[in-house]
Amino acid sequence: MTQSLKRQKHKLSSPEGQIEVLDNVTPIGIPTFESKLSELGHTTLKPTTIEVFQVNVGKMCNQVCAHCHVDAGPDRKEIMTKETMQQCLDAIEGTDIKTVDITGGAPEMNPNFRWLVEELSAMGKEIIVRCNLTIILANLKYHDLPEFFRKHNINVVSSLPYFTAKRTDAQRGDGVFDKSIKALQMLNAVGYGKENSDLQLDLVYNPAGAFLPGDQTTLENQFKRKLLEYDISFNNLFVITNLPVSRFLEYLIRSEKYQDYMDELVNAFNPVAAEGVMCRSTISVGWDGYLYDCDFNQMLELRVKAASHIAHFNIEELTARDIIVNQHCYGCTAGAGSSCGGTTV
């Protein structure tokens, strides 16, 4: 894949097109997520607290990954303005929100990315940057990113779907594995992921196909052993389930695996994971300042049931809101659960 679904004018590039597929539960014979939740006694899903403020600073990316729920890529030009970033800073200043999770696309491609990080750093927030690794090598102007991350003590969270080139490149593009290895070595060189270092480097594993991820600890041990062959060390491996949204949904339908995958998600529904879903403790901000329950709802343009723009951020109202659920939510409640921080059970 070299173009986003949007550039291809694909039906599933629109939120409406995706929701139409997800809502059509009768032909595939699965219960609605809402009905599953009601079995647990939840008429609505409510937040606990807002601990994580996740900011998607844009859909622009140097990669076009086959599973991307953002439908990100070089042809996506939607990025957050400095004015909207300032509104984000104003919204969280003085609140108990400790963690700001910056994502994209490749967030570093936003020209105001470094300014945002510097402002957050000055506010004393814990900062996560979801770095795709290859951006570090994509252009000379990004080569100093490891040093920039170190300076602001950023928790770097990077996707690496597998420890072989074949499976990684199949999902993320030709040559991505080799570049990712080089970028990880550069991060290690400034102290990331090293023993006795507080510079946190976490990796994200998501299955390179229509299957659920296995045990997080087992996979983490394998990744650590295999990456040591490249002299790479890291802290944690976060295991994430692919949700049937955007390109992964398109892949499921095109390969006629949608029914089987949804069956697998529903059969693996875990009530404990349902209690701990990340949307209960997260608020997600889109590139244009609109607010969502999570990054997936953002891509489906399901805005929060509250004042829904960062300009009108009201933490009390948001904490009392009803979270919007749909069939894709089965992805976060399957097995050991799934969130941006890995399993939840």
Add this chain to the structure above:
Amino acid sequence: MKDSYYNREDLKKFGEITEWQKELGDKFFDYYGSVFKESALTAREKSLIALAVSHAVQCPYCIESYTSDCLKKGVDEEQMMEAVHVTAAIKSGAALVHGVQMMNQVNDKLM
């Protein structure tokens, strides 16, 4: 009846075998679950063994199940194929070692 003896959808009905003999069916599934738990062998090692045995017994249901299970457990393509070669080596070895029986017979029958 379907035209084929094997129907992929039947795998989902495996649990229904308990409906006609609950006690034995339940015992089997309890036992099955226990066998595949992490113990002296890891769950990953057991999954690879199961994949190899699936090929030995040539059960398409088992091959699909344990291919998926191996993928979930992070097993790579090369490891899975090596497991199948273990099956092939044992099966071909089992045929060939009987060649000694053939040789014994020949030696017995000829002057």
